[in-house]
Amino acid sequence: MTGLAVGERRSARGASRTRTTPRLSRRGRERLAAGLFLAPDVLGLALFVGLPMVVCIVLGFFQVDGFGGYTFIGLDNYRRMFADPLFLGSLKTTLLYLVVLIPGLFVVSLALALLIRQKFPLVGLFRGAFFAPNVISLVVIGLIWKFMLTDQTGFVVRVLGFFGISSPSWLGSPHLALWMVVAVTIWFAMGYYMLIFLAGLQDIPREYYEVATIDGAGVWQQFRHITWPLLKPTSFFILLTSTVSMLTGGIDLIYVMTSGGPANSTSLIIYYIYEQAFVYGEYGYASAIGAFIVAILLVWSVGLFALTRGGRFNDARD
Amino acid sequence: MGISRRSLFGAGAGALAAPALLSGCGSSASGRKELVFWQFYAPTPVGGSPDVVKQSQWFSKMVDDWNAQHETKIRLEYVTVLGNPKLATAFAAGEGPDIFLLSPGDFARYYNGGVLAELTPYMEPAAVKDFFAPNMATRTADGKVYGLPMEIEPLAMFYSEQAMEKAHLAESDLPRTWDQLLDFGDKLRTRKAPPIMLPNLQGYYQNFTWYPFLWQTGADAVSHGHSGFDSAGAKAALKLWQDCIQTGIAPRTSPVPDSDAVAGLGGGYATMSLSGIWTVAAFKYRKPKYRYGVIPLPTPAGGTPRTALGGWAFVANARGKDPETAAKFCVWALGSMEQESIQRVVDWCTVAKSDIAPRASALAAGRKAGGYDHPVMKKFADEIFPTGRGEPRYPPVVYKAISDAIQQCEFAGADPAAQARLASDTIDAYLTSYRGVKIL
Numbered sequence: 001m002t003g004l005a006v007g008e009r010r011s012a013r014g015a016s017r018t019r020t021t022p023r024l025s026r027r028g029r030e031r032l033a034a035g036l037f038l039a040p041d042v043l044g045l046a047l048f049v050g051l052p053m054v055v056c057i058v059l060g061f062f063q064v065d066g067f068g069g070y071t072f073i074g075l076d077n078y079r080r081m082f083a084d085p086l087f088l089g090s091l092k093t094t095l096l097y098l099v100v101l102i103p104g105l106f107v108v109s110l111a112l113a114l115l116i117r118q119k120f121p122l123v124g125l126f127r128g129a130f131f132a133p134n135v136i137s138l139v140v141i142g143l144i145w146k147f148m149l150t151d152q153t154g155f156v157v158r159v160l161g162f163f164g165i166s167s168p169s170w171l172g173s174p175h176l177a178l179w180m181v182v183a184v185t186i187w188f189a190m191g192y193y194m195l196i197f198l199a200g201l202q203d204i205p206r207e208y209y210e211v212a213t214i215d216g217a218g219v220w221q222q223f224r225h226i227t228w229p230l231l232k233p234t235s236f237f238i239l240l241t242s243t244v245s246m247l248t249g250g251i252d253l254i255y256v257m258t259s260g261g262p263a264n265s266t267s268l269i270i271y272y273i274y275e276q277a278f279v280y281g282e283y284g285y286a287s288a289i290g291a292f293i294v295a296i297l298l299v300w301s302v303g304l305f306a307l308t309r310g311g312r313f314n315d316a317r318d
Numbered sequence: 319m320g321i322s323r324r325s326l327f328g329a330g331a332g333a334l335a336a337p338a339l340l341s342g343c344g345s346s347a348s349g350r351k352e353l354v355f356w357q358f359y360a361p362t363p364v365g366g367s368p369d370v371v372k373q374s375q376w377f378s379k380m381v382d383d384w385n386a387q388h389e390t391k392i393r394l395e396y397v398t399v400l401g402n403p404k405l406a407t408a409f410a411a412g413e414g415p416d417i418f419l420l421s422p423g424d425f426a427r428y429y430n431g432g433v434l435a436e437l438t439p440y441m442e443p444a445a446v447k448d449f450f451a452p453n454m455a456t457r458t459a460d461g462k463v464y465g466l467p468m469e470i471e472p473l474a475m476f477y478s479e480q481a482m483e484k485a486h487l488a489e490s491d492l493p494r495t496w497d498q499l500l501d502f503g504d505k506l507r508t509r510k511a512p513p514i515m516l517p518n519l520q521g522y523y524q525n526f527t528w529y530p531f532l533w534q535t536g537a538d539a540v541s542h543g544h545s546g547f548d549s550a551g552a553k554a555a556l557k558l559w560q561d562c563i564q565t566g567i568a569p570r571t572s573p574v575p576d577s578d579a580v581a582g583l584g585g586g587y588a589t590m591s592l593s594g595i596w597t598v599a600a601f602k603y604r605k606p607k608y609r610y611g612v613i614p615l616p617t618p619a620g621g622t623p624r625t626a627l628g629g630w631a632f633v634a635n636a637r638g639k640d641p642e643t644a645a646k647f648c649v650w651a652l653g654s655m656e657q658e659s660i661q662r663v664v665d666w667c668t669v670a671k672s673d674i675a676p677r678a679s680a681l682a683a684g685r686k687a688g689g690y691d692h693p694v695m696k697k698f699a700d701e702i703f704p705t706g707r708g709e710p711r712y713p714p715v716v717y718k719a720i721s722d723a724i725q726q727c728e729f730a731g732a733d734p735a736a737q738a739r740l741a742s743d744t745i746d747a748y749l750t751s752y753r754g755v756k757i758l
Contacts, residue, residue, distance in 0.1 A: 066409055067409055170571075265730075
């Protein structure tokens with residue numbers, strides 16, 4: 001080594017430096033930057049969504065007593081699920097709830113967005129008013145509506161009584177309670193989806209409507225041939241996110257307004273999972289139901305993506 | 319002086335981790351061992367009503383007295399009441415409190431989970447015998463005590479004298495039988511008087527208030543290890559509550575939160591309300607001048623007077639930081655033959671609340687001190703309490719089967735016979751594989 005010429009030593013140092021800090025290509029640097037930007041989100045998702053999901057799926061194969069006792073029981077929780085009339089009833093109630101709620105929410109939010117897109121006095125006030133329920137806690141909303149709809153003393157009951165109309169038991173009748181929950185949910189959530197629709201509507205160039213008007217197209221034709229097709233990606237997003245959020249959320253509203261009753265008529269699947277885990281201590285069974293719901297949502301999401309070509313619809317063919 | 323980002327992050331992380339580490343090691347900041355007691359009375363929530371403040375003071379004084387005399391300290395921690403997920407989650411995470419309050423409805427689950435410490439070794443035999451047996455039964459297993467009741471809370475029918483007068487009804491109109499109850503409700507309806515208020519929200523509390531009607535018929539949900547629910551008595555009791563709702567003599571949803579009898583009667587929303595002895599103290603502190611009375615729960619023709627004895631118990635966590643000290647604390651507080659312990663029970667049941675004392679010695683001392691002189695309290699102590707049976711300790715599956723039967727009959731108009739059979743089948747299917755404490 002001592003016999004090496006100065007130039008050779010320099011060259012060796014240079015080679016070593018090149019090896020330890022290789023220069024990244026432009027593409028490589030972009031990939032690295034993208035990775036670094038995404039890392040916090042990926043880490044958060046893995047930690048707070050991925051890991052609990054894996055734990056939930058694994059727990060579904062165990063009987064968990066809630067006091068540290070775990071017994072592997074294979075698919076027993078899943079077999080129990082399909083033989084449990086309360087679970088099946090809850091699933092049916094949830095389907096009914098979604099089938100009415102999602103289209104209802106979609107139509108109301110779209111109608112409101114179309115309405116507040118117009119220019120008229122105090123439009124800002126209306127926008128704020130429609131969105132306002134969304135900033136209130138669901139627990140508070142549940143309490144307010146419970147007090148409004150309760151027998152004898154409820155505001156709605158009293159107002160109808162003032163006009164000589166006798167009220168049914170809004171929250172005490174199994175035939176009405178679920179629809180009351182649906183109505184309150186639409187009232188609560190419509191402002192949020194209205195804003196998303198509004199953003200979608202504002203992306204549609206005004207010129208399209210101007211040309212259509214010159215061509216003699218009416219309001220309905222403009223909606224059918226301009227608004228609706230160009231709003232498809234927004235509609236897709238709303239359909240997907242509202243289904244997921246209504247299926248997995250809203251437990252606070254049920255808990256406060258009806259506690260799943262009367263006669264289990266508002267026992268949505270998410271409330272049933274809560275009851276099994278935290279009221280009866282059946283953590284394994286609750287996890288199995290949770291995993292089953294995740295599977296349904298995955299199928300729904302993948303199906304919706306496939307059907308709409310990732311929400312791009314016709315654009316995907318271009 | 320400059321602070322590097324690394325130092326700042328380090329300090330922040332340390333500050334965040336410190337409380338968790340301190341609570342995790344189970345010692346107070348001064349290094350002394352500290353046991354945590356979860357209950358729903360103290361420290362007093364902000365804006366608590368006078369009765370809540372009294373109850374909170376009783377808890378605080380008890381803990382202060384213990385802490386003044388013992389090396390291991392107790393810290394009170396307020397948690398929300400009734401079947402709260404916080405308790406269940408804490409135990410699932412292996413972080414259950416050292417001492418907590420437990421209702422009979424939850425006893426089987428916690429006992430079967432192996433987290434209840436036995437209290438008998440720290441009790442004198444005389445003290446064990448001092449507790450009323452029908453109420454104590456649901457806190458014992460194989461003759462060993464696992465919980466010490468702090469109160470006994472029988473159920474009865476409270477009525478508003480004012481509403482009765484307005485409806486031109488006399489005391490002689492008060493119902494003694496189920497048929498009379500339905501007639502009474504009908505009279506209230508036709509005279510446009512406020513109705514009868516029954517707990518109607520699905521849950522443990524509703525079941526608790528319905529059980530006496532089942533027992534009055536001689537039927538039982540579980541008998542000798544099998545379901546007794548598919549019986550004429552169960553069908554009749556389900557039919558009674560169904561009739562109350564379907565005929566409209568009881569509202570489908572409670573006009574006041576949690577079927578609170580004071581708010582219901584006092585606010586003019588009900589003429590009669592099914593409630594417990596605790597209502598007496600609530601009236602005393604919240605509506606002291608309100609005129610009300612109480613009658614035992616109506617019975618079926620030829621039936622036996624029966625009521626359910628509710629109430630909470632102190633229990634110690636067998637997997638806590640120091641189960642022995644936790645158990646000793648429970649016994650010191652409520653189950654010792656020391657005068658101080660007996661007086662504590664008297665104070666709780668007659669000053670802070672209005673309950674039947676769970677110990678014979680405390681009930682006698684309470685009577686002597688005038689705690690049962692109020693006519694309603696006297697009626698509870700002399701007439702209603704002796705007909706009582708401890709709140710059952712049914713596992714969740716049994717509770718839920720009964721609860722669904724009640725709800726389906728009340729609100730969906732289901733056939734009581736079919737519902738009784740369905741619940742019975744569910745209970746029997748569960749009991750074939752049930753392993754755990756005897757179901758009472």
